[in-house]
Amino acid sequence: MATKLKRMASSTRSSFITYGMVIVAYAVMEALLSGGLLTSSLKGMLVPICAYVVMAVSLNLTVGIMGELSLGHAGFMSVGAFTAVIAAAALGSTVAGPVRLAASMAVGGVAAGLVSLIVVVPVLRLQGDYLAIVTLAFGEIIKNIINCVYVGLDGAGIHFGMKDAAALGLEADGKMLLQGPMGAVGIPKLSTLTAGFILMMLTLAVVLNFVHSRSGRAVMALRDNRIAAESVGISPTRYKMMAFVTSAVLAGLAGGLYAMNFSSILAKKFDFNTSILILVFVVLGGMGNIRGSIIAAAALTVLPELLRQFADYRMLVYAIVLILVMLFTNNPACKALFARFKFGSSARKEAV
Amino acid sequence: MFSKLVPIPSGAMIPDRDADKSPILECINLGVTFGGLKAVENFNLTIGRTEIAGLIGPNGAGKTTVFNLLTKVYQPTKGTILLDGKDTHGMNTIQVNRAGVARTFQNIRLFTNLSVEDNVKGGMNNAMHYNMWSGIFRLPGFWKEERVAHERAMELLSIFDMQDMASARAGSLPYGAQRRLEIVRALATNPGLLLLDEPAAGMNPSETAELMENIRKIRDTFQIAVLLIEHDMKLVMNICEGICVLNFGQIIAKGSPEDIQSNPTVIEAYLGKKKEA
Numbered sequence: 243m244a245t246k247l248k249r250m251a252s253s254t255r256s257s258f259i260t261y262g263m264v265i266v267a268y269a270v271m272e273a274l275l276s277g278g279l280l281t282s283s284l285k286g287m288l289v290p291i292c293a294y295v296v297m298a299v300s301l302n303l304t305v306g307i308m309g310e311l312s313l314g315h316a317g318f319m320s321v322g323a324f325t326a327v328i329a330a331a332a333l334g335s336t337v338a339g340p341v342r343l344a345a346s347m348a349v350g351g352v353a354a355g356l357v358s359l360i361v362v363v364p365v366l367r368l369q370g371d372y373l374a375i376v377t378l379a380f381g382e383i384i385k386n387i388i389n390c391v392y393v394g395l396d397g398a399g400i401h402f403g404m405k406d407a408a409a410l411g412l413e414a415d416g417k418m419l420l421q422g423p424m425g426a427v428g429i430p431k432l433s434t435l436t437a438g439f440i441l442m443m444l445t446l447a448v449v450l451n452f453v454h455s456r457s458g459r460a461v462m463a464l465r466d467n468r469i470a471a472e473s474v475g476i477s478p479t480r481y482k483m484m485a486f487v488t489s490a491v492l493a494g495l496a497g498g499l500y501a502m503n504f505s506s507i508l509a510k511k512f513d514f515n516t517s518i519l520i521l522v523f524v525v526l527g528g529m530g531n532i533r534g535s536i537i538a539a540a541a542l543t544v545l546p547e548l549l550r551q552f553a554d555y556r557m558l559v560y561a562i563v564l565i566l567v568m569l570f571t572n573n574p575a576c577k578a579l580f581a582r583f584k585f586g587s588s589a590r591k592e593a594v
Numbered sequence: 595m596f597s598k599l600v601p602i603p604s605g606a607m608i609p610d611r612d613a614d615k616s617p618i619l620e621c622i623n624l625g626v627t628f629g630g631l632k633a634v635e636n637f638n639l640t641i642g643r644t645e646i647a648g649l650i651g652p653n654g655a656g657k658t659t660v661f662n663l664l665t666k667v668y669q670p671t672k673g674t675i676l677l678d679g680k681d682t683h684g685m686n687t688i689q690v691n692r693a694g695v696a697r698t699f700q701n702i703r704l705f706t707n708l709s710v711e712d713n714v715k716g717g718m719n720n721a722m723h724y725n726m727w728s729g730i731f732r733l734p735g736f737w738k739e740e741r742v743a744h745e746r747a748m749e750l751l752s753i754f755d756m757q758d759m760a761s762a763r764a765g766s767l768p769y770g771a772q773r774r775l776e777i778v779r780a781l782a783t784n785p786g787l788l789l790l791d792e793p794a795a796g797m798n799p800s801e802t803a804e805l806m807e808n809i810r811k812i813r814d815t816f817q818i819a820v821l822l823i824e825h826d827m828k829l830v831m832n833i834c835e836g837i838c839v840l841n842f843g844q845i846i847a848k849g850s851p852e853d854i855q856s857n858p859t860v861i862e863a864y865l866g867k868k869k870e871a
Contacts, residue, residue, distance in 0.1 A: 252761070447730075448730050451729060451730045451731070451732060452726070452729060452730055454729075455724075455726075455728075455729025455730070455736060455740075456715075456719060456722050456724060456729055456739075456740075457725075457726045457729050458729070459708065459712050459715055459716055459719070460716065460719050462705065462707065462708055462712075463705045463708065463712075463713075463716040463719075465707075466704070466705040466706050466707050466708060467703045467704065467705055467706070469667070469699075469703060470699065470703035470704065470705065470779075471705070471716065472686075472687040472688055472691075473665060473667075473687060473691060473696070473697055473699075473703075473780075474691060474696065474716060474717045474719065474720075474779060474780070474782070474783050475688050475691035475692050475719060475720040475783055476688070476716065476719050476720075477688050484726050488726075530707075
């Protein structure tokens with residue numbers, strides 16, 4: 243029984259530290275905001291940081307926990323973002339702000355989940371590099387489809403088209419929501435830091451609880467040894483699908499949050515580079531390390547802003563910092579140092 | 595009494611105490627070919643409910659291939675496998691496990707990054723029924739089943755006195771403990787037939803002696819059948835009630851340890867033919 247308490251305590255304690263970190267960060271940011279101590283550029287980054295944290299944590303579910311490299315995570319974010327924008331417009335301004343935001347984000351999440359159900363079919367048949375290429379292609383397909391879609395809203399409801407704005411045949415009072423390559427325009431700015439905070443907490447709860455449950459164990463078992471997992475009756479299809487779709491739904495929610503922080507947004511925003519950026523957060527934070535993903539996402543989103551003084555050399559410095567951090571965190575000596583501070587690690591010492 | 599679907603092929607190894615029960619496993623003319631190579635051919639084997647049986651043979655004889663056929667890692671190209679009287683034709687690895695076959699691997703395959711306890715709980719996956727939502731929202735089903743699973747995992751680990759290692763990372767265990775953990779994980783699936791692929795490999799004589807005792811203990815406690823592949827003849831001769839010798843994919847001898855030890859064909863397979871003087 244004693245070992246049980248110790249073990250339960252170590253995994254729940256670790257989770258609580260993660261939650262606590264996010265709560266403290268939120269409290270500090272709220273305090274700084276109300277004190278007017280944040281520069282306007284930093285203020286504008288708060289919601290995107292929340293969105294990227296959610297993206298990183300959810301991608302970690304696919305890459306770290308499931309062990310499959312996905313290069314199309316921004317695709318799900320994109321689906322979530324544009325569906326949420328349409329949903330928000332459809333709901334109209336009569337609905338109270340937070341409810342409207344929550345409802346449209348939920349629609350975005352569901353849409354991303356549905357799309358992932360289509361993607362998951364080829365994805366589950368593949369592994370490793372091949373899976374990565376398929377997800378990459380999927381991300382590009384989403385971007386290109388959204389680039390061609392025209393959506394308008396008028397008294398009669400929502401109109402879809404693939405040709406141009408005029409082809410929708412909107413009534414006089416109608417307005418365009420999505421204008422193909424021009425992206426979504428006239429988005430109500432509903433996202434707030436509080437909404438971002440709630441979404442982060444929700445994501446953490448979902449991912450951490452998933453990992454520490456039967457399903458998460460099965461997913462990790464499949465990652466560690468597929469043949470052995472099958473030999474004890476764990477079905478790869480079922481559990482990988484769970485992880486993949488959950489990850490996509492969370493990305494969709496993040497997309498909704500992200501989009502409604504801007505008045506307009508382009509499909510180009512969610513391209514391959516964004517997928518890679520999120521992957522960088524995950525790799526830098528440590529595969530399977532949820533807390534690391536949060537820190538990496540927040541730090542790397544703020545970093546370019548902090549490097550503004552380097553002017554033209556900003557991205558160069560950013561890259562150098564990234565390389566140094568990667569080298570530092572992968573150094574065996576540093577790893578040993580980190581391990582010493584890791585909670586509940588006494589029993590995890592490596593036997594030689 | 596259970597009426598046999600097929601007559602037991604000659605050289606059946608069922609011990610007397612299992613004789614009046616239906617066998618847990620029957621292989622009838624089992625065979626597999628890879629390209630033109632007949633890896634296993636005409637493999638007939640019957641194992642009783644609580645029997646400890648051995649599968650031996652020189653390297654490359656096809657012993658592990660037999661295990662892979664039984665667990666459907668490979669689909670047999672010929673023959674039938676009856677598990678508890680039911681044909682396993684068309685089943686996959688997962689379904690065969692659910693039907694009551696669990697195994698360990700020659701080259702250890704643990705869930706290396708999970709804790710020892712989680713490895714065992716992984717084996718219990720199918721015994722648990724709460725769904726993803728109960729897990730995410732921590733509904734009562736989660737707490738109830740996880741508590742039961744934890745207790746059962748500890749109980750199973752106690753067979754090998756491994757409770758203290760429950761929170762250690764499986765990959766960090768010493769070699770012998772990893773082998774034992776694989777057996778515990780297999781037992782966690784609640785099998786009727788346990789397949790052990792070289793359980794004593796890499797163990798020292800005292801560990802092997804302990805393992806021998808534990809295999810017997812497992813059989814007695816869980817009342818299951820054990821089929822093991824092993825090169826340690828002392829272990830095989832000591833604990834197996836029936837032994838099947840494989841060479842070049844064919845059974846060359848079947849019988850009790852005493853029969854096998856004095857069988858000229860077996861001696862020839864292992865030591866080679868005596869030179870004619």
